[in-house]
Amino acid sequence: MRAYATALAAAAAMTVSGQALAWSLEEAAAPYEGTSIKAVFLDRPGYKAAAELVPEFEERTGIDVTWETLPYENSRERQVLNFVGGGDIDVALVDVVWIGEFAANGWLTPLSEFYDDPALADPDLALDDFFPVLLDSFGTWDGVVYGLPFDNYSGLMFYNQCMLEEAGFDGPPETWTELMTEYGPALTDADANQYAFALQSRRGETQSADSFMRVLWPFGGSLLDEDFRSNLTSEESLRGLQFRQDLMEYMPPGIVDYDHAEAVDALAQGQVAMITEWSAFYPTLADADQSTIVDCLGVTTEPEGPAGLKPALGGFSLAVNSGSSTDEQIASWLFIQWITGQEMARDFVEAGGVSGRMGVYEDEALLEAYSYIPPMVQSWEADTAVASFRPRFPEWPELSEIIALDGTRMMLGEVDVEEGAADLGDKVEEVLDDAGYYDGDKPLLK
Amino acid sequence: MSSRSNTPAFWFIAPSVIALLAIGLAPILFAVFNSLHEYNLARPAAGKPFVGLENYLTVLTDGTFWSSLGRTVTFLVTAVPIQIAIGLWAALLLHRPGLSFMRSVARVSLVIPLATTYAVVGLIGRLIFNREFGVANDMLGWVGIPVTDWLGDPTMAFVALIIMDVWQWTPFCTLILLAGLSMVPKETEEAARLETPSALRILRHVQMPFLLPGLTAILILRTADVLKEFDKIFTMTRGGPGAATELISVYIQRVGFRVFDLGLASAQAVVLLVFCIVLSRLYIRYVYKEAEL
Numbered sequence: 001m002r003a004y005a006t007a008l009a010a011a012a013a014m015t016v017s018g019q020a021l022a023w024s025l026e027e028a029a030a031p032y033e034g035t036s037i038k039a040v041f042l043d044r045p046g047y048k049a050a051a052e053l054v055p056e057f058e059e060r061t062g063i064d065v066t067w068e069t070l071p072y073e074n075s076r077e078r079q080v081l082n083f084v085g086g087g088d089i090d091v092a093l094v095d096v097v098w099i100g101e102f103a104a105n106g107w108l109t110p111l112s113e114f115y116d117d118p119a120l121a122d123p124d125l126a127l128d129d130f131f132p133v134l135l136d137s138f139g140t141w142d143g144v145v146y147g148l149p150f151d152n153y154s155g156l157m158f159y160n161q162c163m164l165e166e167a168g169f170d171g172p173p174e175t176w177t178e179l180m181t182e183y184g185p186a187l188t189d190a191d192a193n194q195y196a197f198a199l200q201s202r203r204g205e206t207q208s209a210d211s212f213m214r215v216l217w218p219f220g221g222s223l224l225d226e227d228f229r230s231n232l233t234s235e236e237s238l239r240g241l242q243f244r245q246d247l248m249e250y251m252p253p254g255i256v257d258y259d260h261a262e263a264v265d266a267l268a269q270g271q272v273a274m275i276t277e278w279s280a281f282y283p284t285l286a287d288a289d290q291s292t293i294v295d296c297l298g299v300t301t302e303p304e305g306p307a308g309l310k311p312a313l314g315g316f317s318l319a320v321n322s323g324s325s326t327d328e329q330i331a332s333w334l335f336i337q338w339i340t341g342q343e344m345a346r347d348f349v350e351a352g353g354v355s356g357r358m359g360v361y362e363d364e365a366l367l368e369a370y371s372y373i374p375p376m377v378q379s380w381e382a383d384t385a386v387a388s389f390r391p392r393f394p395e396w397p398e399l400s401e402i403i404a405l406d407g408t409r410m411m412l413g414e415v416d417v418e419e420g421a422a423d424l425g426d427k428v429e430e431v432l433d434d435a436g437y438y439d440g441d442k443p444l445l446k
Numbered sequence: 447m448s449s450r451s452n453t454p455a456f457w458f459i460a461p462s463v464i465a466l467l468a469i470g471l472a473p474i475l476f477a478v479f480n481s482l483h484e485y486n487l488a489r490p491a492a493g494k495p496f497v498g499l500e501n502y503l504t505v506l507t508d509g510t511f512w513s514s515l516g517r518t519v520t521f522l523v524t525a526v527p528i529q530i531a532i533g534l535w536a537a538l539l540l541h542r543p544g545l546s547f548m549r550s551v552a553r554v555s556l557v558i559p560l561a562t563t564y565a566v567v568g569l570i571g572r573l574i575f576n577r578e579f580g581v582a583n584d585m586l587g588w589v590g591i592p593v594t595d596w597l598g599d600p601t602m603a604f605v606a607l608i609i610m611d612v613w614q615w616t617p618f619c620t621l622i623l624l625a626g627l628s629m630v631p632k633e634t635e636e637a638a639r640l641e642t643p644s645a646l647r648i649l650r651h652v653q654m655p656f657l658l659p660g661l662t663a664i665l666i667l668r669t670a671d672v673l674k675e676f677d678k679i680f681t682m683t684r685g686g687p688g689a690a691t692e693l694i695s696v697y698i699q700r701v702g703f704r705v706f707d708l709g710l711a712s713a714q715a716v717v718l719l720v721f722c723i724v725l726s727r728l729y730i731r732y733v734y735k736e737a738e739l
Contacts, residue, residue, distance in 0.1 A: 257598040
């Protein structure tokens, strides 16, 4: 038995040393030992997971990794000022809707500069192991890869199974219509401060992405048509927006002030029975210190609309700031390659992150341990995912501001849905016109 | 001029003047320069072409700018009189003879809201006015007032913001007015008390002249402060719901640091600066002048 074990260990050692001769992180990083790089992190579970794993990278490479934790709402501003003013951020955090702006302005280095260099590219990099929708949406602009998917979200439905059972339901609603017509009335009791559903709709990206866009796609609508003209006044888009308006009857009052934290808390404290939130909030809802419904927590895909399952898509890639020095850029690449790598995927998930690697989700044990994974993977499948859930062109931040304001006003009833959609469409077209999309000056990339 | 530049006074004052020019005037001149150019930080390829007064024209015809300014003026004329009224009442209480220990304690505790960072005041407000768990609804519940949707309702969100501003800035008014009251000669005040039992008459004819310079300072400082009120609003309501709490500084920040249209944002800021200077001149002319009479 001992001889067998020794032989096995020797074989393993030979395999490892064989790989080391070919390429190793330590060897690739050796010339950059002592280099210090800085990343941008958010106060979300994926970044806490990364922070837990960073010491291992530092130990193996001698590269010092620091990070600045920012609120989401300030992270783009901080990075744009950094790019323009020549700041100290080396590892850029790129939201799916910033990739067009960051890449088109030349603020990011194309990653092929690194992964085409055998000295820097891990043979196991396997870009094709990323879910295509994630790599294409979060990391790619105009056919060039700038970032690797790092903090990956799909919209999911989280629900309180106990509340549903008490109201006589076996499981969550399969369609949005079912949610409103059957679950809404049965699970709402305003006198007891209990509501069926909460849709985070606070002014900001939460309103534009999580609330406004979320009701367009499942009903067959969209923000723009193929020619980049507003599609908000189409029958399908209006149906989605009107649906949101009607659904507010089963949401807590003041829903227009609900951000992610409030929506997650409302479910975690048993005030609402269902929410549609990013997969990244699963660790919060499953943590007994923060949630009172751990034993009742259920997770599934978002409800289907008349156009089928069209879940929200969001997330961030990590990219290299083209303004950093060569050493810092390479050190940043090595870090990005490592933290998003296949080798780290399992550790990342177990630490609370959401990997964008397909391979890691083939692990049955992981699928059983984390109930959010199967619906999330289903949402990222090629035939389900909505790659252009939000346009990724440089004008999105400006459009997002407009949608955030007008979308909230629409929910408050300050403006009629139809009239509001038409007005919003005009404003959207005005921005895109100024940007040159209608003159043929700019390719219709989104 | 040359003889003046040799005086010690000139050299004592020169560093302050140079510092003020560098940190005060230079950014304003830079903002004026930017306001005359098309300058979007997020579109570096577009360059920075000179556009003359185009940005100012956009400001003057921008309905959102004027509605935000209108909201700011509403905030100003609501919050500041409340702060002055409560501040004056507290200052008069603290000015009463005796209670020296209590007065010292009160003076120290009055500094606490002032010393609290704006962003933190906003976060505290967000907790206080939380519909489910906030102390505001809890306390109102003791007297049977039903749960109020403070931050989700446009009017109530505006009210909540005013309440937090009153909490933060009333102590400032108290301290300034208390300093004014301490300038009233004791003999005059005592003589007035012998003449009339009416505290209102004493306030009007004896104490008020000493309060007016402080009152002018309060008006000028609070006006400038309300016009650039940002952190508190951003953390508490982010300008919402809808545009209910989008004061002018929140709107300018949105244009400047969300859209990154620094040309337009600079023009907005310059218009706001002019507005602020005009108001300050009016305060000095009508309130301070009365003090000189």
